[in-house]
Amino acid sequence: MGSAAEQKLVKITVNGTEVEVPEGELIVESVKRLGLEIPIFCYHPRMKPVGMCRMCLVEVGFKQADGSVRMMPKPQAGCTLPASENLVVVTDSESIHRDRKGVLEFLLANHPLDCPICDRGGECPLQNNTIFYGPSTSRFIEVKRHLPKAVPLSEYVTLDLERCIQCGRCVRFTEEISGDSQLAFRFRGAEMQPSTFELTDFTSKFSGNVIEVCPVGALTSSKYRFRSRPWDLETKASICTECGNGCNVWLDYRSGKLVRINGRTNELVNEEWTCDRGKFGQEYIDSPERLDRVLLRKADALHESSWPEAMDAIAARFVESGDSSAMLVGPRATNEDLYLAREIVTKTFGSRNLDHRWTKNLPNNPEATAVHSRIADFETARAILIFGNDLSDEQPILYLRVRKAWSQFNVPVVVISDRATSADAFAEAVVRYAPGEEVEILTSLSGMVRGGGGSEDLKRASEILRGGFLLAASSSVFNSASGEATAVALRDLCASAGTPDGYNLFALGANEQGARDLGILPTEGGKDTKRILEACASGEVKSLWLLHCDPFSLYHDRGLVERALENVEFLVVQDILATEATLFASAVLPSCSHAEYEGTYTNIERRVQRVPRILPPKGSARPPWQVFCDLRLAATGAMPFFGPSEVMEAIAKEHSQFAGVSYSGLAGEGCVLASADSALASAGIEGGGG
Amino acid sequence: MITEIVGDVIRPILGGLSLTARRLRRDKATVMYPEEKRELPPRTRWRHVLARYENGLEKCIGCSLCAGACPARCIYVEAAENTDEERYSPGERYAKRYEINMIRCIFCGFCQEACPTGAIVLRKDFELANYHRDDFIYTKEMLLEPLAIAGEQ
Numbered sequence: 001m002g003s004a005a006e007q008k009l010v011k012i013t014v015n016g017t018e019v020e021v022p023e024g025e026l027i028v029e030s031v032k033r034l035g036l037e038i039p040i041f042c043y044h045p046r047m048k049p050v051g052m053c054r055m056c057l058v059e060v061g062f063k064q065a066d067g068s069v070r071m072m073p074k075p076q077a078g079c080t081l082p083a084s085e086n087l088v089v090v091t092d093s094e095s096i097h098r099d100r101k102g103v104l105e106f107l108l109a110n111h112p113l114d115c116p117i118c119d120r121g122g123e124c125p126l127q128n129n130t131i132f133y134g135p136s137t138s139r140f141i142e143v144k145r146h147l148p149k150a151v152p153l154s155e156y157v158t159l160d161l162e163r164c165i166q167c168g169r170c171v172r173f174t175e176e177i178s179g180d181s182q183l184a185f186r187f188r189g190a191e192m193q194p195s196t197f198e199l200t201d202f203t204s205k206f207s208g209n210v211i212e213v214c215p216v217g218a219l220t221s222s223k224y225r226f227r228s229r230p231w232d233l234e235t236k237a238s239i240c241t242e243c244g245n246g247c248n249v250w251l252d253y254r255s256g257k258l259v260r261i262n263g264r265t266n267e268l269v270n271e272e273w274t275c276d277r278g279k280f281g282q283e284y285i286d287s288p289e290r291l292d293r294v295l296l297r298k299a300d301a302l303h304e305s306s307w308p309e310a311m312d313a314i315a316a317r318f319v320e321s322g323d324s325s326a327m328l329v330g331p332r333a334t335n336e337d338l339y340l341a342r343e344i345v346t347k348t349f350g351s352r353n354l355d356h357r358w359t360k361n362l363p364n365n366p367e368a369t370a371v372h373s374r375i376a377d378f379e380t381a382r383a384i385l386i387f388g389n390d391l392s393d394e395q396p397i398l399y400l401r402v403r404k405a406w407s408q409f410n411v412p413v414v415v416i417s418d419r420a421t422s423a424d425a426f427a428e429a430v431v432r433y434a435p436g437e438e439v440e441i442l443t444s445l446s447g448m449v450r451g452g453g454g455s456e457d458l459k460r461a462s463e464i465l466r467g468g469f470l471l472a473a474s475s476s477v478f479n480s481a482s483g484e485a486t487a488v489a490l491r492d493l494c495a496s497a498g499t500p501d502g503y504n505l506f507a508l509g510a511n512e513q514g515a516r517d518l519g520i521l522p523t524e525g526g527k528d529t530k531r532i533l534e535a536c537a538s539g540e541v542k543s544l545w546l547l548h549c550d551p552f553s554l555y556h557d558r559g560l561v562e563r564a565l566e567n568v569e570f571l572v573v574q575d576i577l578a579t580e581a582t583l584f585a586s587a588v589l590p591s592c593s594h595a596e597y598e599g600t601y602t603n604i605e606r607r608v609q610r611v612p613r614i615l616p617p618k619g620s621a622r623p624p625w626q627v628f629c630d631l632r633l634a635a636t637g638a639m640p641f642f643g644p645s646e647v648m649e650a651i652a653k654e655h656s657q658f659a660g661v662s663y664s665g666l667a668g669e670g671c672v673l674a675s676a677d678s679a680l681a682s683a684g685i686e687g688g689g690g
Numbered sequence: 691m692i693t694e695i696v697g698d699v700i701r702p703i704l705g706g707l708s709l710t711a712r713r714l715r716r717d718k719a720t721v722m723y724p725e726e727k728r729e730l731p732p733r734t735r736w737r738h739v740l741a742r743y744e745n746g747l748e749k750c751i752g753c754s755l756c757a758g759a760c761p762a763r764c765i766y767v768e769a770a771e772n773t774d775e776e777r778y779s780p781g782e783r784y785a786k787r788y789e790i791n792m793i794r795c796i797f798c799g800f801c802q803e804a805c806p807t808g809a810i811v812l813r814k815d816f817e818l819a820n821y822h823r824d825d826f827i828y829t830k831e832m833l834l835e836p837l838a839i840a841g842e843q
Binding site for chain 2: 114116117121122149150225226227228229231232
């Protein structure tokens with residue numbers, strides 16, 4: 001990105017118009033500067049060109065010293081041709097039109113005419129290019145070739161061999177982008193077909209992307225198979241809430257039901273990729289397990305109730321409990337929910353017991369969970385250190401960015417982990433530690449980075465990290481016994497390499513970072529997650545509120561959770577799905593999924609992104625922030641907020657990092673929050689800059 | 691006086707009656723509907739029918755092109771996959787749900803034109819009146835050609 005400015009510009013002529021482009025830019029990209037388009041199949045802007053499909057043929061010539069143009073005798077593939085001085089390109093001549101028709105005729109000779117039942121029909125590059133550039137009728141009267149149709153490559157991807165045009169995009173995606181090289185071509189010539197090695201399952205974590213990358217309907221989604229046609233779908237821009245990365249997606253829905261999820265381009269976050277967890281993991285929205293009614297426990301059984309009745313019961317209990325009430329928050333709540341949750345716990349209930357963390361260790365130092373880098377920064381890093389769990393599991397899209405940094409920008413990567421990870425394959429140095437030894441390893445590594453001696457396997461790692469690096473670790477480090485000490489050791493390692501600002505301990509949950517920023521933590525003298533659960537078990541905490549969380553699946557100590565939920569006098573479960581915790585509930589409040597109410601989420605790089613309301617809420621489900629508003633109104637008569645944008649105004653007023661954030665400004669790529677200290681600085685010195 | 695009456699009153703009456711008498715000899719233009727029905731022109735576009743192949747399989751493959759072509763947006767199609775045990779149409783795909791809102795339909799015939807298999811056809815049954823709005827949503831079961839008469843036309 002930064003190097004683009006230094007690049008030499010060359011003059012080329014496209015269809016008689018002169019244009020300056022960076023030297024070496026591919027012609028297929030250069031012509032876009034003039035608003036022209038060269039039809040493509042195999043070329044993909046994020047992968048290396050291969051020139052396999054021959055769809056992008058252009059006539060090429062060179063301007064001679066005397067001003068005449070010497071054309072090359074044969075057309076060239078625009079996707080493999082770099083721009084150079086005095087290049088002349090013709091994309092619009094009679095012979096090029098004839099060539100395109102010929103290429104398409106060859107492609108269609110082996111392509112079945114099952115567009116009406118093909119999931120790609122209606123949004124298919126082959127259909128589009130045929131209509132714009134292809135022959136209007138077919139001369140093919142022979143018998144079409146027949147190959148296996150609907151071969152399941154994996155649980156998610158279906159392969160139709162008849163439709164494949166052998167462009168190699170899927171194969172190159174697994175080789176160049178996801179790096180797992182799961183797909184390859186078998187056989188040669190007309191018989192060539194993409195497949196997995198020895199026909200095993202296609203087990204990539206990013207397999208969903210090949211569906212979108214495929215320019216025909218050869219690779220289709222098994223989950224979306226025959227569910228809709230593109231013209232029957234409505235679509236809205238949203239974000240994914242499966243992990244903290246905040247990937248931008250399109251939610252496609254039909255008659256109020258989510259049908260599929262496609263990647264939405266945001267160069268700063270996910271480029272255009274999605275992981276399988278995000279693309280296929282959102283079926284819970286239409287799950288039969290969804291809570292859709294207010295339930296209240298009367299005489300040992302949950303009975304259907306109404307919102308006003310439940311609100312009265314809850315408000316009375318919690319206000320009465322005061323400081324012996326508590327709230328635990330899960331990872332899927334918007335900033336607005338979180339802000340009001342804190343308001344209501346600290347002000348309305350007058351309690352200090354509030355937490356969003358579910359790790360074994362609960363760090364008290366806010367610096368331990370600091371994040372300094374943006375996702376895109378990893379491309380220009382000097383070196384990258386991945387610490388702890390497998391990054392491709394925890395933050396799949398960040399993993400793709402790290403891999404891109406290595407493959408395209410030669411950034412060396414060091415992996416320090418207690419297990420084999422996907423990043424080992426391309427890491428310059430891999431350090432393994434036994435669980436419990438991480439602090440020791442990190443301390444000796446920082447000593448070596450500072451110039452001291454040490455063991456052989458750390459040597460290579462210390463050499464790479466010496467000049468500074470960016471750290472990619474996640475809050476899962478607190479799941480180890482030495483959680484907080486590990487964070488200190490990591491910070492020390494960053495500092496010893498001279499880049500204290502390279503320290504990033506990324507959040508894991510969809511809005512865990514938002515909860516960190518909005519202070520969903522015990523206030524002075526309050527109880528943290530562990531102590532809240534213990535106090536519930538001992539009867540010290542009398543009423544507990546669970547917002548979008550199931551302690552049974554989030555907390556490591558099942559026994560403690562069970563004792564806590566059994567013994568707490570009054571338990572409110574406000575959740576999307578019926579969970580184990582619902583069985584213990586005194587009151588069950590149905591909540592909306594992220595597609596059903598408007599709000600903002602803060603992703604791992606502290607980018608606040610807005611999500612619209614797309615689907616109607618299930619049954620009598622209500623968004624949490626609205627419930628909190630009502631409760632506040634019932635208990636204290638406080639003026640309610642009439643929309644999430646008003647809540648955001650209140651957040652922006654109260655939290656300096658959010659200064660200047662408003663709903664109208666959050667359209668598009670979202671907005672990155674100022675870091676805690678720089679927000680203070682800008683508030684003091686410049687009065688807050690945009 | 692009398693000549694005036696004959697000329698101005700009786701004569702025109704007789705003239706008119708004789709025209710009526712002459713017309714009586716011709717064929718009738720009206721029919722005794724609903725007991726008697728007239729043959730409609732071959733290209734009449736009225737009630738939709740989902741046709742079948744001769745072997746009884748449905749022609750409709752649930753491609754939703756009719757819904758895409760429909761200017762009144764009155765067609766709803768939901769597709770599903772054929773299996774060997776449960777086969778509705780030849781090939782992979784069939785229409786699980788197929789509904790037409792007959793109040794919205796403008797009988798333009800675009801659906802018929804768009805259909806790649808000739809499954810949806812507008813036939814001549816025009817007696818579509820009903821008492822309840824809900825009854826105008828024609829489901830797939832109502833639209834499908836009955837198995838017995840398949841192949842007759």
